[in-house]
Amino acid sequence: MTDPDLLSLQRWMSLVVQHPKDAQAAVRSKKAKQYIPTGLAMHGKVVLPSSRMEPMARLDVYNGGYLSRLIDVIRSDFPGLIHALGEHAFFHLAQDYVEKHPSQHANLIFFAAKLPGFIAKRKDLPKRAFLRDLAQLEWFISEAFHAPASQAIDPASMQNLSPEEWARIALHCSPSLRLLESPYPVNGYLQSFFDDKEPEFPARAISRVAIYRKDFRVWRLGLDKPAFQVLSKLLAGEAFGTAIECAGDQAHRIGDWFQDWSADGLFTGYTLPPDSTP
């Protein structure tokens, strides 16, 4: 056999690095044999032995590091999920995720983006709706941490808007703002975990939370239903006048909400579309 070309070698080694067991199992796999015959790999025709290591042992240095590195990335983003699942179940979930969703991005900060959706499809997990939303909350925290910087709107810049113009404006929300509604009290659960209270699986109770970054810290703000609905509409880019209709009989609170949310940097500017009234 001729020496492997670079592409075949890299595809072969990629399989070796990613194999969940070890290098020997990898080079014996059907996929790896497509690129390099097992016999050549096993007998030092591809990777040379060293004075102290056989070729498979040398490949195992790379195989061993891959899984642990990526699981560590997930571990750092989802401490609450680890608590909820337990270390053993978390490890197997993370291992499966690494196998099903190989990293496609140069930056590891994106690696766990699909974990909440991955959990949602895992029928073997107890209370997976809760686990999915807890993972979503922790992922939103990570996204808020890395979101682009933004400057909060100066409310004084809106002083001269007429009531009609207020109704038409579309507010620009902070790029860090995320909203999560869950049938479970995931934010309370996460806070209990951060407070070292060893929380148990919670009973169902709808919760709503805004996640955003202010002063380089990520904050989680619990919201009731009317406030959540108004903020959701604003985040979706709807006109202020349309968004506040969701407040219903809580409309009298809109001034306070706007003041608080502006102070927290949730709005960065606004667009005033032309008046289309005939």
Next chain:
Amino acid sequence: MNLSDLRQDDLGLGIGLRTVHFGHILENWPDIDWFEILSENFMHTGGRPMYILDQVAERYPIVMHGVSMNIGSKDPLDLEYMQELKVLRNRCKARFVSDHICWTGVDGTNLHDLLPIPYTEEALKVMAEKVKQVQDILEAPLTLENPSTYLEFAHSEMSEPEFLRQLANETGCGFLMDVNNVFVCASNHGFDAKEYLRQVPWDQVLQFHLAGHSTFETHKLDTHDGPVCDEVWELYRLAHELSGGRSTLMEWDADIPDFDAVHGEALKAREYRQSMSSTSSSLEND
């Protein structure tokens, strides 16, 4: 900016800008010559890390060091990554942009490891084309680091220093000589580290890295989790003599101690740099 300009630009002794030291740096603005950033830690992020970097970059020279350029892969260059890298380079006015002589993934998958390449004519051609493309995008020389490796390919056609020499001839790129990596590879592969250093194309070398490693029964691993061992310091002395002196970075990326401990380790390099300077002066006086 060409390579000879950069070669003259000995920044002195630097350390890596790491999250655990942010508070100390902002409070004390320590007496350090320069900082190196891990490029990917400041890409696709707009929070506190960028705020810190902006302030640090106002006061210290910055050098960028990346791990995801995938320069040795058969995959095409990731142009989105390159654009982000260039934006970051311009923002922090980095003096050098470096990555590694390695590949990190193929067919779009990123394995997030510095994987070894075979030192073949084919790999040389692949890498040279991509280095030229990177340099066109950056409008500056790319600097590439010799990696720590844990295996050698049977079909390699040349030594690592020869590969470096030919890559430099093809592209004019610079090199970052990681002295600890030379030591680790020499131990793992059974070659003479001093002989390796004597074969390095020193005109192309812009920077040194120093770091700690871990020793196992069968091999050494480049772990950046401790002080520099005596053997690596001695190799640094030789490298410094052979090169005439280059910007030097102390890497400490795991089990990171407080800033003063890392800084103290970096300052040890000063003894070697000064002994070299005094040797040069006495030779000139003679």
